[in-house]
Amino acid sequence: MPLRSLHQQALGLIQNPNLTPKQKELALYQTLEASLPTCAYPAAVSAAVEQGLLHEMFESAAPFKPRYLLPDYQKAFAQGSDYLELAPPQDLDEAIQFLIILYQNVPSVTTFPVFLGHLDQLLEPFVCEQLSDPQLDRKIRLFWQMIDRTVPDSFAHANLGPKDSRVGRAILRVDAALGQSVPNLTFRYEAGVTPDDLLAQVGQNIIDCNKPHIANHPAIAADFDGDYAQVSCYNSLHVGGGAHTMMRLNLRVSFARCDGSVDDYIRRVVPECTALMVQAMRHRIDFLVEQSGFFLGNFLATEGLIDLNRFSAMFGIYGLAELVNQLMKAGGMPGRYGQDPQAMELAERIVSAYRDAMRGHQVAHCHNGRLVFHSQSGISSDTEETAGTRIPIGEEPDAVSYIRYCAHLHRYFDAGISDIFALEPTIRQNPQALTRLIKGGFALGLRCFTANVSDNDLVRVTGYLVKRSDIEKFRVGAERHQSTLLGAEAVDVAGILNRRARVISHETVPLTTWS
Incomplete structure (x- = not known):
């Protein structure tokens, strides 16, 4: 791309009233990345890209990070992190703080983490009997709000199930009450392991806020030796x-x-x-x-x-x-x-x-x-x-x-x-x-x-969700969720509301x- 054209694009982004300063930073970086010389493909591959047969998903010609990255958070809890100067967590507050810090250091194609962990499995061991359900809900609510405010991208994805847990049920209660587009959520269901009343709660959450996805856990686990996660768009x-x-x-x-x-x-x-x-x-x-x-x-x-x-x-x-x-x-x-x-x-x-x-x-x-x-x-x-x-x-x-x-x-x-x-x-x-x-x-x-x-305010676009109300905010000014722009485009171009x-x-x- 000619330097003059690159400068014009950058200036257009800087002056865009529908982008927050953080979104402008990301857009400027992506514009520079996109200006790199095209991949040195064989001629037949280059032709296939130009013809629209192959789609590169807007990835850089010189990728410097994986598109999707799924850290082993359980291992991080067990050993701590020398790089982040974090000891293994000893209680629920430390475990949540550990995750929040680690999330800020997990890259992906969106610059935000696409995998937030099997949160019920990670946090359940830190829940003591003395902690009441209202107290647990309050801690999860603060954690959920923190994710939405610091990882404002609905490709960020948490997993629950298939087993029952206090943390899993608390997350379902809080997620339905808050109705946030972030984080995205999957419940991994397994007949005979997931109680029927828990599946009923998952179904009620879908009715309330169009979340979570439900994964057929045995079918998917069989392809990954049991150790998999659902992230980003399914x-x-x-x-x-x-x-x-x-x-x-x-x-x-x-x-x-x-x-x-x-x-x-x-x-x-x-x-x-x-x-x-x-x-x-x-x-x-x-x-x-x-x-x-x-x-x-x-x-x-x-x-x-x-x-x-x-x-x-x-x-x-x-x-x-x-x-x-x-x-x-x-x-x-x-x-x-x-x-x-x-x-x-x-x-x-x-x-x-x-x-x-x-x-x-x-x-x-x-x-x-x-x-x-x-x-x-x-x-x-x-x-x-x-x-x-x-x-x-x-x-x-x-x-x-x-x-x-x-x-x-x-x-x-x-x-x-x-x-x-x-x-x-x-x-x-x-x-x-x-x-x-x-x-x-x-x-x-x-x-x-x-x-x-x-009729839900939360609308499932493809694998991610946006709020109708956030789309309307975006049409008249900046909106803090990175994925709202994509959701507005999907409404206008793809007709997802149809x-x-x-x-x-x-x-x-x-x-x-x-x-």
Whole structure:
């Protein structure tokens, strides 16, 4: 980028009345980062990026930190931190203070931490019997407010479950009462371990504030030797590791590479696109690990809170709905994605082919030499493609039909997938229907359940949330949450408020008939 143009961009940011001083600092740094020379890809990869087939997710051409980083907070508690001059915490107040300090030193693509820990597991050992529930709630409330005020980015993600705990229940009470967009939250559910009344409380929280996500803990844990976390936008990654990078493949654009037939697409285009993606991701991974020095000098690595062997990189896809519809139309087939069994069978065939092709590539500096597969949940500027493997906004069937159509795809995405089920406010009169939907979805194979009650102030955009009220504040001036800008763009560009909110009308159907 010419220096004069860079200066003009910087001045425009400085004079933007919709950004706080902190947001201006971040935007200025990102502008400089984006001005670096483009990646020295092979010609075919560079062409694929320029054509929009490969999307770099706005990452720097010279990455100096992992995109997603998941410290082992449990290990930090056990050993303390020499770098931060912190001894192992001895009580609940010290444990909370330890986490708040550590959060300020955990980088990610957003500059804020994307993983805040399995908070119930971390804090429960410090809760004594003498501490009453109101006293515990007060401590958690102060902690929750501190996170929102010091980590103002709703990609920051905490985990709870699957076991019951006083801390977990306190967090659910406080989260519903405060209704903050930060932090994002996932409850990891396991039948026979999570009590039914706790799942009912999780469901009530969704009704109250559209949080938390609910993860199918046994299904996800099986892909990560039991030691994983949900972070950012539904991303499943190893604790003590993370993801070096994420790129995504635009499946709608990939259609132009085939002759219109399904067989040509599966046989030729899938391996071709996969190879281009892997080449691009290798370039980024190698620079980060071998040239940036991140894993040599960062205290998180030297103190053993992260381990290079627990990192991978995320091979994302989006626009599956559009690709399926293109192939169906070219083949003279009348079905449509999310509406027709034949279209969904084709979708699964495509997803399976990409997963298998990706696994055929060995990639250095990745756990077991393998990339992980992700249904990428979209960005606010997407206009022609549906996020990940979701059904297009405005075309969603009822929630039960949605689950029946899409659950089969979830098993292919070890790095994460989610569908957003938009529900009408009538769910408040029948909360049991929501818990039944959760259990039924997991019985069919959903990895993650996410719902959006249509009249809540908190609105789920993709994997993160923003407040409608914060968006309105942003339209007339600065708003302190870093992610509100993205949420406003998603409302204007992607039409997220146009999701079809549905009444759950099949909640009495026995789970054994959900097939």
